[in-house]
Amino acid sequence: MKMEKAILASITTLDNKVQGSAAVFKCETKEEMEAVAANLEAILDGIAHRLSDQLYIIVKH
Amino acid sequence: MNEYTYPIMFGIIAGTVLRVFMMRTDYRQYPTYLHGKIIHLSLGFIAAALGTIAIPSIMEKEFTAVTFLTLAASQFREVRNMERNTLAEMDSYELVPRGNTYIEGIAVAFESRNYLVIFTSFIVTLCYLAVNMWAALGAAAACFVLSSILMSGSKLGDIVTIEQRxxxxxxxxxxxxxxxxxxxxxxxRQDEILRYGMGFILTPKSFNIRSTIANLGQRQAILHDVSVTLGVFRDSGTPALVPLIKRDLNDGRIGVFILPQEKDPARAREVIANVPVLENAIQKPGKRSG
Known part of the structure; x- marks a missing residue:
């Protein structure tokens, strides 16, 4: 199956703003969030997009 | 040996040589491999033979023989399919794909080259039989010049101005x-992009060109050509590092973002200027009939 334009994961330091069917990774600090996003980008073959300073999403294009 | 032997040989040789002359392996990397070349040379030879033999057939009042030219036409359409399939198949393994519009352009070029060969052999043999060998030589030279004019399309540098930004x-x-x-x-990733990336703005020189460079196939062709010539800073599994072209909706300019292996702005500009304008991308919205 080929997925197009799907949010594979969200990485956030916010407590209760992100929900949904994609995996949500809650992080303590900005550095942790960036490290998780970088790892997930490589693992999932997606692109890490920054929506705000507290929220990254990994999108498969 | 009969009266037609030399004219036929002359016509076939002229056509085949023309096919060799039109087969240039360049940065487009196609056809690079020996077997691909042999396929095209053989088809060129067949095309030359078909074009040549039409003339003696007509002279011998065998008019039905001309109908096999239609057979040739369907045969060469098959060539186009073959090229399209091969290139489309390989395209998914390119780091920066050619795109279907570019592939279609290449496939059409391969088909039309065979028709140019038929045409050349036809004219050359006709001149040989109707006038003499010198006339045939002159016709062959004229056909070579005509073919090289017909086969060279315009380049992107002719229709846009390119500035680095x-x-x-x-x-x-x-x-x-x-x-x-x-x-x-x-x-x-942002650091990598600032370190390796380059940006260019392509401004269309006239209104008609806006839609040509807006064509997604044309844009992909630019990215492919730049990536093939200058290398590309990316690998499979790094979708963030992807060369892209986006359009300014206000004035039709396009912004080219590339990630070359060697950062040489002058060379990149030259490569972009030499990207062929794809036949299928050309539109003339400013031209109306009636």
């Missing part, structure tokens, strides 16, 4: 000049 980040958004390219989240 700095890449900038506004938050996570990557911009070339004022054209938004994409959202790059991770700081280390």
């Amino acid at each position: 700095e890449l900038t980040f506004d938050g996570a958004g990557l911009y070339v000049d004022n054209i938004y390219i994409m959202n790059i989240g991770l700081p280390e």
Whole structure:
């Protein structure tokens, strides 16, 4: 199956703003969030997009 | 040996040589391999033979023999299919694909080259039989010149002005000049992009050209050619590092973001200027009939 334009994961330091069917990774600090996003980008073959300073999403294009 | 032997040989040789002359392996990397070349040379030879033999057939009042030219036409349409399939199949393994429009352009070129060969052999043999060998030589030379004119399309440098612009980040958004390219989240990716990336702005020289460079196939062709010539800083599994072209909706300019292996702005500009304008991308909205 080929997925197009799907949010594979969200990485956030916010407590209760992100929900949904994609995996949500809650992080303590900005550095942790960036490290998780970088790892997930490589693992999932997606692109890490920054929506705000507290929220990254990994999108498969 | 009969009266037609030399004219036929002359026509076939002229056609085959023309096919060899039109087969140039360049940065487009196609056809590079020996077997691919043999296929095209053989088909060129067959085309030359078909074009040549039509003339003696007519002279011998065998008019039905001309109908096999239609057979040739369907045969060469098959060549186009073959090229399209091969290239489309391989395209998924390119780091920066050619895109279907480019592939179609290449396939059409391969088909039409065979028709040019038929045409050349036809004319050359006709001149040989109707006048003499010197006339045939003259006709062959004229056909070579005509073919080289017909086979050279225009280049991107003829229709747009190319300027280099700095890449900038506004938050996570990557911009070339004022054209938004994409959202790059991770700081280390942003650093890589600023270090390796280059940005160019292509401004159309007239209204008709706006839609030509807006064509997604034409844009992909630019990216492919630049990546093939200058290398590309990316690998499979790094979708964030992807060369992209986006359009300024206000005035039709396009912003080209590339990630070459060697950062040489003058060479990149030259490569972009030499990208062929794809036949299928050309539109003339300013031209109306009636």
